[in-house]
Amino acid sequence: MRVPFFDLKAQYAAVRDEIGRAITEVYDSQQFILGPQVRRIEQEIARYCGVSHAVGVSSGTDALLLALMALDIGPGDEVITTPYTFIATAGSIARSGARPVFVDIDPTRFTIDPWLAADRITERTRAILPVHLFGRCAEMESIRTLAVQHRLAVIEDAAQAIGAEDEYGRRAGGIGLLGCFSFYPTKNLGGFGDGGMVVTSDPSLASTLTALRNHGSSTKYLHTLLGGNFRLDELQAAILTIKFQYLDRWTEQRINNAKQYDALFRNEGLERRIQLPDIPKKERHVFNQYVVRTPEREALSHFLESREIGHDVYYPVPLHLQPCFEYLGYKEGDMPISEQAAKEALALPIYPDLTSSMLEYVVDAVKAFYGQ
Numbered sequence: 613m614r615v616p617f618f619d620l621k622a623q624y625a626a627v628r629d630e631i632g633r634a635i636t637e638v639y640d641s642q643q644f645i646l647g648p649q650v651r652r653i654e655q656e657i658a659r660y661c662g663v664s665h666a667v668g669v670s671s672g673t674d675a676l677l678l679a680l681m682a683l684d685i686g687p688g689d690e691v692i693t694t695p696y697t698f699i700a701t702a703g704s705i706a707r708s709g710a711r712p713v714f715v716d717i718d719p720t721r722f723t724i725d726p727w728l729a730a731d732r733i734t735e736r737t738r739a740i741l742p743v744h745l746f747g748r749c750a751e752m753e754s755i756r757t758l759a760v761q762h763r764l765a766v767i768e769d770a771a772q773a774i775g776a777e778d779e780y781g782r783r784a785g786g787i788g789l790l791g792c793f794s795f796y797p798t799k800n801l802g803g804f805g806d807g808g809m810v811v812t813s814d815p816s817l818a819s820t821l822t823a824l825r826n827h828g829s830s831t832k833y834l835h836t837l838l839g840g841n842f843r844l845d846e847l848q849a850a851i852l853t854i855k856f857q858y859l860d861r862w863t864e865q866r867i868n869n870a871k872q873y874d875a876l877f878r879n880e881g882l883e884r885r886i887q888l889p890d891i892p893k894k895e896r897h898v899f900n901q902y903v904v905r906t907p908e909r910e911a912l913s914h915f916l917e918s919r920e921i922g923h924d925v926y927y928p929v930p931l932h933l934q935p936c937f938e939y940l941g942y943k944e945g946d947m948p949i950s951e952q953a954a955k956e957a958l959a960l961p962i963y964p965d966l967t968s969s970m971l972e973y974v975v976d977a978v979k980a981f982y983g984q
């Protein structure tokens with residue numbers, strides 16, 4: 613058997629006709645930029661996240677950059693974030709002109725440790741940017757408390773976490789001041805290309821974001837702000853609207869896959885050999901990735917390779933050690949928990965259409981690896 617790490621084809625087969633019709637509708641209208649499709653998906657995502665406003669943008673990366681721009685964060689400012697994430701998180705902070713300040717993670721959640729964050733707040737800190745990594749919310753209540761005490765904005769990087777809920781049932785993206793989503797094809801809600809969204813319940817930030825994504829203009833050819841072209845296409849919006857109707861079903865399949873892995877690994881006693889991800893009871897972890905940990909990561913990875921089982925490493929190099937952030941002056945040993953995670957983390961296939969026999973095949977392979 614071959615188990616791909618990710619397979620979009622099965623999902624596409626289920627929505628192919630509906631998407632075909634939606635695309636034809638856009639073709640027939642010949643309206644490609646900022647039209648009814650974008651407005652519709654914005655309304656649906658806003659409602660889904662429990663916020664009043666959503667602004668469709670060109671990618672998750674651009675969502676983060678726009679959120680920072682809307683708050684007028686730039687040179688001289690500091691933004692606290694995690695080093696254990698995709699480059700776009702801290703990359704956007706640096707591109708805004710502000711300085712990323714890294715804070716190590718909680719070892720079981722893989723998300724920013726709010727207690728460590730408290731120690732890194734200075735008079736230059738403007739915002740805290742937690743990442744809901746792999747689909748599980750960061751500890752938002754502690755982060756919010758910290759933000760209120762120090763008058764900081766909370767920007768959520770919810771790129772991997774659409775539909776996730778914290779222990780109070782609050783939806784990812786709608787908990788902080790601003791929430792950022794990505795519709796990159798492998799995210800839980802993925803388009804046919806790039807796309808993203810910023811959500812907020814602050815109407816004045818929403819209108820700033822709306823202006824900024826379209827060259828800082830709310831009246832044609834009058835530019836009150838310096839923005840750019842950060843727009844979501846009508847075509848992507850039409851596709852996302854169709855796929856969005858299936859999001860909760862697909863998410864439940866991901867959660868079920870995680871539960872199946874958990875039961876199968878425990879049946880074999882493998883939880884003593886690899887550290888399994890938590891399946892929280894009160895929170896909704898949407899499992900964009902199912903990440904196990906083991907000190908034998910490299911050997912296990914080669915073994916899975918030989919059995920044609922797709923897998924990946926998120927993330928092999930934490931951001932404080934990336935060459936592009938050398939100027940920040942971090943060194944190895946500064947973020948020990950993230951550095952350890954970078955050596956041990958291994959993502960297994962978890963996509964919604966993964967079959968039970970594929971899941972069993974993956975678990976059998978891990979068992980065979982440890983039985984050798």
Ligand SMILES: *Cc1c(COP(=O)(O)O)cnc(C)c1O
Pocket residue numbers: 671672673674697698700701743769771772793794795796806807808
């Ligand atoms: C995917 C991702 C992004 C960037 O999204 P794009 O749409 O690819 O630009 C940002 N942050 C995290 C945590 C991501 O996983």
